[in-house]
Amino acid sequence: MKFNPDKNGYYGQFGGSFIPELLYPNAKELEDNYIRIIESEAFQKEYKALLKDYVGRPSPLYLAKRLSEKYGANIYLKREDLNHTGAHKVNNTIGQILIARELGKTQIIAETGAGQHGVATATVCALMGLECTVFMGEKDIERQAPNVARMKMLGAKVVPATSGSKTLKDATNEAIRYWIQNPEAYYLIGSVVGMHPYPDMVTRLQAIISEEMKWQLKEHTGKENPDTIIACVGGGSNAAGAFYHYLEDSAVELIAVEAAGLGVDSGESAATSQLGEVGVIHGSKTILMQDEYGQIVEPYSISAGLDYPGVGPLHAHLFETKRARFMNATDKEALTAAYELTRLEGIIPALETAHALAVLPKMELKSNQTIIINLSGRGDKDLATFIKHLEE
Amino acid sequence: MIKNKTMNSIQQIFQKNDKNLLSIFFTAGFPKLDATKAIIEGLGENGVDFIEVGLPYSDPLADGPTIQHSSSVALRNGMNLDVVFNQLQEIKDTNTTPLVLMGYVNQIIKYGEDAFCEKVVACGIDTIIIPDLPMVEYENHYQTLFKKYGITNVFLITPQTSEDRIRKIDSLTEGFIYMVASSSITGAKGEISTQQIDYFERIKAMNLQSKLIIGFGISDNETFTKACEYGNGAIIGSAFIKSLDKNGIEGIGDFVKSIVS
Numbered sequence: 001m002k003f004n005p006d007k008n009g010y011y012g013q014f015g016g017s018f019i020p021e022l023l024y025p026n027a028k029e030l031e032d033n034y035i036r037i038i039e040s041e042a043f044q045k046e047y048k049a050l051l052k053d054y055v056g057r058p059s060p061l062y063l064a065k066r067l068s069e070k071y072g073a074n075i076y077l078k079r080e081d082l083n084h085t086g087a088h089k090v091n092n093t094i095g096q097i098l099i100a101r102e103l104g105k106t107q108i109i110a111e112t113g114a115g116q117h118g119v120a121t122a123t124v125c126a127l128m129g130l131e132c133t134v135f136m137g138e139k140d141i142e143r144q145a146p147n148v149a150r151m152k153m154l155g156a157k158v159v160p161a162t163s164g165s166k167t168l169k170d171a172t173n174e175a176i177r178y179w180i181q182n183p184e185a186y187y188l189i190g191s192v193v194g195m196h197p198y199p200d201m202v203t204r205l206q207a208i209i210s211e212e213m214k215w216q217l218k219e220h221t222g223k224e225n226p227d228t229i230i231a232c233v234g235g236g237s238n239a240a241g242a243f244y245h246y247l248e249d250s251a252v253e254l255i256a257v258e259a260a261g262l263g264v265d266s267g268e269s270a271a272t273s274q275l276g277e278v279g280v281i282h283g284s285k286t287i288l289m290q291d292e293y294g295q296i297v298e299p300y301s302i303s304a305g306l307d308y309p310g311v312g313p314l315h316a317h318l319f320e321t322k323r324a325r326f327m328n329a330t331d332k333e334a335l336t337a338a339y340e341l342t343r344l345e346g347i348i349p350a351l352e353t354a355h356a357l358a359v360l361p362k363m364e365l366k367s368n369q370t371i372i373i374n375l376s377g378r379g380d381k382d383l384a385t386f387i388k389h390l391e392e
Numbered sequence: 393m394i395k396n397k398t399m400n401s402i403q404q405i406f407q408k409n410d411k412n413l414l415s416i417f418f419t420a421g422f423p424k425l426d427a428t429k430a431i432i433e434g435l436g437e438n439g440v441d442f443i444e445v446g447l448p449y450s451d452p453l454a455d456g457p458t459i460q461h462s463s464s465v466a467l468r469n470g471m472n473l474d475v476v477f478n479q480l481q482e483i484k485d486t487n488t489t490p491l492v493l494m495g496y497v498n499q500i501i502k503y504g505e506d507a508f509c510e511k512v513v514a515c516g517i518d519t520i521i522i523p524d525l526p527m528v529e530y531e532n533h534y535q536t537l538f539k540k541y542g543i544t545n546v547f548l549i550t551p552q553t554s555e556d557r558i559r560k561i562d563s564l565t566e567g568f569i570y571m572v573a574s575s576s577i578t579g580a581k582g583e584i585s586t587q588q589i590d591y592f593e594r595i596k597a598m599n600l601q602s603k604l605i606i607g608f609g610i611s612d613n614e615t616f617t618k619a620c621e622y623g624n625g626a627i628i629g630s631a632f633i634k635s636l637d638k639n640g641i642e643g644i645g646d647f648v649k650s651i652v653s
Contacts, residue, residue: 008528018497018524020454021548022575024557163460164450176453177577183552280498280524281451293472294502295450 009196115147
């Protein structure tokens with residue numbers, strides 16, 4: 001089975017580039033250049049140097065002993081939370097800012113949900129001295145105040161998206177509309193979503209996660225492959241990165257965890273694979289949550305980063321071909337898992353990441369099973385939510 | 393005139409007259425769920441050459457705030473594809489102004505591609521505009537589907553579209569190319585810049601076989617007249633939605649007069 005897209009950006013039946021004609025030259029310019037740039041020696045040298053000295057990679061692969069003891073398996077945490085800016089998002093923004101610079105772009109736009117991608121974009125824009133505008137749902141601006149403050153301090157302009165559900169989907173719509181009107185800007189997408197070539201480009205830039213996992217796990221155990229990899233999925237960039245170098249090795253079980261919100265069938269959920277059908281969102285054919293007339297449904301999750309009605313086309317393909325197993329966790333299960341990791345290991349995970357941890361009690365684990373959980377981000381930004389639920 | 397069966401409804405208009413054509417866009421279900429019939433009749437009576445019926449969509453990427461707002465209102469009013477198809481079927485035999493449907497590709501996929509086309513045909517419509525359907529997807533899939541139902545797809549070109557691509561779009565076009573007046577979403581700006589004139593002249597000089605209808609940013613007599621110097625006509629959307637919002641269906645006559653006077 002192959003997991004790279006074809007020339008039109010399709011993974012099986014998913015992907016492609018359903019965009020207004022106005023965006024065609026922009027997408028085409030990127031499509032014609034991204035692989036050449038990423039594979040060039042100059043890019044690789046600078047990208048790897050920045051990941052090492054600026055981001056702090058490689059991120060550790062940590063054997064979580066007390067967590068392992070509790071669940072009776074060998075559980076490793078890939079510590080993306082220790083990256084500069086606090087999540088895996090920066091792997092992608094470092095790469096794309098170098099691509100944008102190579103293409104001669106000076107104005108950067110981005111969308112953000114939880115604010116992690118917005119912060120990671122504002123950070124690399126400050127680093128490169130480029131102008132940065134971040135679109136963020138009005139509702140997310142309220143629930144992720146610390147990240148809004150960080151973006152502003154970094155010099156970014158934060159534009160509230162006031163249309164639709166006022167969350168990530170609408171921030172993405174607004175970013176695309178702005179791009180249509182300002183085609184000279186570079187759109188730095190934060191996940192493996194959107195029109196071709198973004199899903200593939202972001203996957204390649206996040207693939208550093210599984211590239212490191214291979215040699216790190218070998219150092220720990222003598223083997224490159226774990227039995228299972230678990231990652232949370234909103235759009236799916238951390239999961240794409242954590243899965244990438246294991247995709248063709250079918251012995252490695254891949255688990256994608258979606259946000260079930262108040263419960264998959266509660267009407268307040270973001271479990272796209274369970275509730276969605278084939279459709280087009282943000283330029284990509286994928287699985288998305290929609291009503292019987294194709295109107296996109298407003299998702300719900302306590303976690304702003306998983307509150308997205310679609311998944312990246314690679315994940316839709318992994319779901320359809322059953323290469324990955326799709327599980328989900330509710331708000332409550334995620335909160336419980338976040339407290340558990342904090343008390344057992346002294347690590348406060350992001351609410352998004354907590355969903356990946358929350359499936360451990362639902363799995364039948366073997367004592368010799370080796371599991372890597374991609375600890376995609378840290379929970380500083382979610383303290384207000386955590387504290388509120390501590391009091392409850 | 394002998395009616396040529398190979399011509400679509402819009403081509404038949406062009407055969408009668410290909411200058412200063414006025415097309416008006418409205419969002420089905422706005423301002424009221426049942427306004428469709430009255431709006432189409434009002435526009436027809438006032439001499440509008442063809443009408444674009446917008447299928448309201450939750451996430452209209454190519455649309456500015458005015459049409460976005462009208463779509464939200466329409467959806468809240470209960471508009472959906474079945475309702476609009478029923479409304480259009482009911483007026484099929486009395487309406488004499490050609491209609492063009494405008495919607496987003498996800499609506500077609502979800503409704504079922506064949507089911508959608510069958511309904512379009514049943515409404516007596518043969519021309520559609522899907523702003524997020526790119527040429528490559530059209531050629532790989534939708535061209536065959538639409539041909540089967542005798543449906544014509546309208547392509548958009550923009551100031552950024554390359555000459556090669558315009559030539560290719562021209563060769564795929566039966567009828568007219570929707571010429572987007574500027575790098576914008578719908579409803580932008582109020583006047584036509586010299587940069588836009590350069591673009592209009594560049595396209596005019598290409599001597600395309602397709603007719604050119606200019607849209608996006610056309611809002612009044614001045615911009616309409618200017619657009620018609622370079623194209624065969626122009627489309628007005630957001631300005632009409634604003635007029636509907638302010639003056640209702642009774643204001644249609646005055647609105648059209650303000651454009652063509």
